[in-house]
Amino acid sequence: xxxxxxxxxxxxxxxxxxxxxxxxxxxxxxxxxxxxxxxxxxxxxxxxxxxxxxxxxxxxxxxxxxxxxxxxxxxxxxxxxxxxxxxxxxxxxxxxxxxxxxxxxxxxxxxxxxxxxxxxxxxxxxxxxxxxxxxxxxxxxxxxxxxxxxxxxxxxxxxxxxxxxxxxxxxxxxxxxx
Numbered sequence: 001x002x003x004x005x006x007x008x009x010x011x012x013x014x015x016x017x018x019x020x021x022x023x024x025x026x027x028x029x030x031x032x033x034x035x036x037x038x039x040x041x042x043x044x045x046x047x048x049x050x051x052x053x054x055x056x057x058x059x060x061x062x063x064x065x066x067x068x069x070x071x072x073x074x075x076x077x078x079x080x081x082x083x084x085x086x087x088x089x090x091x092x093x094x095x096x097x098x099x100x101x102x103x104x105x106x107x108x109x110x111x112x113x114x115x116x117x118x119x120x121x122x123x124x125x126x127x128x129x130x131x132x133x134x135x136x137x138x139x140x141x142x143x144x145x146x147x148x149x150x151x152x153x154x155x156x157x158x159x160x161x162x163x164x165x166x167x168x169x170x171x172x173x174x175x176x177x178x
Contacts, residue, residue: 063086067083137167147160
C-alpha cells in the first residue's frame with residue numbers, strides 16, 4: 001500500500017500536467033520504479049523489516065537462479081557477489097529484528113515475486129537479470145539510506161547503514177560487470 005501511495009504521489013503531478021497539454025503536444029511516459037522517488041518516506045520499523053527482507057530474499061533467489069541459468073562468467077560472478085552480500089544483510093536484519101520482535105518475512109512481497117517470476121520466464125536471462133538488479137539495488141539503496149538517516153528504531157538504523165553500504169558496493173559490482 002505504501003508503494004502504491006508513493007508511486008501515486010510521484011505520478012499524480014505528471015498526470016495533471018499531461019492533462020493540461022491542450023496544444024495537442026504528446027507526452028511520453030517514463031517507466032516509474034521505486035528508485036524514482038526522490039525523498040525517502042518515513043516508514044515504521046515493521047515496514048522497514050518487511051521491505052528489506054523481501055529485497056534480500058529476491059536478491060538471494062534471483063542470484064541462485066542466475067547461477068543455474070547463466071553461461072556468462074561476469075553474470076555468474078555478479079550473482080555470487082550478490083548472493084554472499086545479501087546472505088549477510090539478511091542475517092543481520094534477522095538478528096536485529098528478533099531483538100525487536102519483528103521477524104523478517106520468509107516470502108517475497110508481490111512486486112518482488114512478480115519480478116522473480118518474470119526472470120524465471122525470460123528467454124533473455126542475462127539482460128533481464130541485470131536490468132532487474134539495477135531496479136532492486138536502487139530500491140534497496142533508497143530504503144536503507146532513508147531508514148539509516150531517519151528510522152524510528154535505534155536498533156535498526158545501524159543495520160540500515162550497513163545495508164546501504166552493501167547496496168552501494170553491489171551497484172558498483174553491477175556497473176563493473178557489464
